[in-house]
Amino acid sequence: MSLYYREMCNKIILSLIIIYGNGIFAQSDSDTVEHLKGLIYNRIANIPNYESPTDAKMFEAPEVPITEYGTYDFIIIGAGVTGSAIANRLSEIRQWRILLIEAGIFTDGDLMSIPSMFMLTVFSDYNWGFRTVPQKNACLSTKNHTCLVPRGKGVGGSSLLNALQYSRANPKNYNQWAKALHDSSWSYKNILKYFKKSENFHWTNPKAPVDLKSHGREGLLHVQHVQPEHPLNDIFIEANKQLGYDIIDFNSERQIGGSIMQLYTNNGTREDMGTVFITPFLDRPNLTVLTQSYVTKIEIDKITKVAKSVLFTNNGITYRARADVEVILSAGAIASPQILMLSGIGPKQHLQDVGIELIENLEVGSCLKEHALLSHLFFTSNFERPVETIEQQLSDFLKGYGSLTTTSTQAQGIAFYNVNHKTSTVPDLVIYVDDTKYSEMEKSVFDFNEETIQSLTKIGSKLKTIRFLLMNFNIKSKGTIRLKNKNPFEYPLIDPMLLSDHSGKDIKTMYRGIQQILRLSETPAFKKINLELVNEPLPACKHIQFKSQKYWYCFLKQLTMTGVHPMATCPMGVNKCKGAVVDSNLKVFGIKKLRVADASIFPASIAGHPSMTCLMIGEKISDVIKQEYL
Structure with missing residues (x-):
């Protein structure tokens, strides 16, 4: 067939x-x-038998002969968050022929529909299974000092396996983008309409303040609070009040303070972008979605520098699809720079080193930004919740509420702070609270060494354990994406260089985050449940005075992991000589008919989870394209 x-x-x-x-x-x-x-x-x-892929050789096919697949107006590479939105919006124009190429498949709708099971999707074909190269200042507790980098493989991209956090980042992030780009269309005032366009917000928790003016009510993507509310939330919110913080809607103009998570779920069920933006529109005759199709190269005329076609493999055959109007690369912050470099667009010396003919010398993959995450800071308490059977949990889930409808933490308390500049309105970190115990699943996810596993099992499996999670938004460390060689089926080399900035600001921010958690733990709200830091030094740091700054720096280097938010590998800018890869309309410098649209184009890290920014980019650039060609 x-x-x-x-x-x-x-x-x-x-x-x-x-x-x-x-x-x-x-x-x-x-x-x-x-x-x-x-x-x-x-x-x-x-899980113990699962082997994560180390390359993409399951997609290999002979380079010749090449089978012609056809000609389209727009070819979109990658059906992730941004690519799915672009394919939806461009296919609204009936005369435009749209081809969406995706390496994975559509969601099976089973376990993936349950938000709290998101960790299980790490052990599935929906995850590319990327890992970093060995790190020097983070992930040191893992067996090879490498960090996991889960990335979604399927229609919906990483929204198939992420924690569903609806977080837009801070308005000033976008105002800074606009200023740096000399393009006011990127200001928060002008992009707010794109956030609202895709959002269908349901205010379901009266304890969570909501600025309804900041939210959309008629979009395709449902946003809601988890029900019923976790009893730990009241304690967390009260503790923030006792430290002088307001309780806010963090997706409004104000972002410093405590709040309750907003998730993009519908009646407690995961909403991935493929299910929302692609599957309901497959009957559009001008939209073709190819799954299990792996892009190996964008063909670019070496003389005119026009992107002409896309090579991809499917079922052992290499195909060529031709683009009349544009190729739009939306393969994500890891794969988009990889595909550009395989196509001859990238740093001149690096492409020469791996034997790829240079078409355009750009700093592709030279500015990887990645949020730093600490998720294993444990406390004991007398806090206790009723024990639920899995049958009870699943029955509640089918009714649209309960503990399975939440994600990265069972509790939904979340707070944004700036621990470096107290008067700043832009947070540099976020803190979560949770009562989930250390699990067998986590051992496999993080691939800790045996000594660390034994320690965390002893600490994190205690009865009535409370843990805090901490993520640094304001990343100064700069990493890279590089090709291992010119084989398109080899995974790229991913080096976020976590906590490696020369100034030491990243680890200092994380340390100050721990101090903020300790301040929360000392509030009357948490003292009511006898919250106490587990007095058990991490084995790798036991030679250092417990709770000293030196101890916490050691602790952070051992247990800080990637926040799984890679970005900025093909950044927007006004000058390619200063590292920019695309302009403010996401067109690749020096190449005609080629844009990049995904988290790779962020010019800097953002104070939020990137998926909603990626969705906004899809909405915005679709309008730009329509204005240009209609």
Whole structure:
């Protein structure tokens, strides 16, 4: 069966799912509970046997002969958050032929629909399985000093396996972008409409202040609070008040203070961008979605420097698709720079070193920014929640509420702070609170060495454990994405250089974050539950005075991991000589008919989770393209 007809069959099947519903959820509640329970237990049981991919050689195909696939107006590479939105908006124009190319597949709708099971998707074909190169100042507690970099492989991209945090970043982030770009269209005032355009907000928690003027109510993507509220939230919110912080809607103009998480879920179920922006629109005759198709190169005329076509593999065959108007690269902050460099666009010396002919000398992959995450700071308490069976949890989930409808933490308390400049309105870190114990799953996810596993198991499995999570937004460290060689099926070399800035500001911010957590723990609100830092030094740091600054620096270097928010690898700017790869309309400098649109174009790190910024970019650039060509 040809690639075209296979994809048409997939289109019909997915359309039937839209009309008649996913089969498992059409069963009785008790049958569905048993089905999902079986899937969960089976996935957990198979974790020890799971082998994460180390390359993309499952997509290999001979370079010749090349089969012509056809000609389209726009070819979009990558059906992640941004690519899905662009494909949706451009295919609204009936006369435009849109081709969306994705290496993964559509969501299966089973475990992936349960927000709290997001860690299990790490052990699945929906994750590329990237890891960093060995780090010098972070991830030192892992077996090889490498950090996990989960990236979504499928229609929906990383929204298939992320923590669903609806966080737009700070208004001043975008105002700084606009100023640096000399382009007011990137100011917060002008991009707010794009956030609101895609959002369908439901205010479901009266304890969480909401600035309704900042939210959209008619978009495709549902945003809501988890119900019922976790009892730990009241304590966390009260502790922030006792430290003098306001309780705020962090997706409004104000972002410093405590709040309750906003998640992009619908009735407690995960909403990935493929399910929202692509699957319901597969009946559009001008939209073609190719899955299990791996892009190896954008073909660019060496003389005219026009992007002409895209090479990709599918089922052992190499195809060429031609673009009449534009190629839009939306493969993410890891794969977009990789594809550009494979296509001859990148740092001259590096491309020469790996044997790729240079077409345009740009600093592709030279400015990787990655949020730093600490998720293993444990406290003991007398806080206790009723124990729920998995059957109870799943039954609640099917009704749209309960503990399975949340993600990275069971509690939903979240607070944004600037610990370096107290008067600043831009946070440099975020803190979460949680009562989830250290689990077998985490051992596999983080790949800790045995000594660390034993320590964390002893500490984190205690009864009535509370943990805090800390993420540094204001990253000064700068890493790189580089090709291992010119083989397109080899994974790139990912080096975020976490906590490695020469000024030492990144680790200092993390240290001040720990001090902020300790201040929270000393408030009357937390003292009511007898919250106490676990008096158990990390083995690698036990030779240092416990709780001293030197101890915490050691602790941070051992347990700080990637925040799984890679960005800025193809940054926007006004001057390619200063490291910019694309202009403010996301056009690649020196190349015609080629744009990049995803987290790679961020000019700097942002004070928030990048997925909603990526969605905004998709909405904004779609309007720019329509204005240019209509």
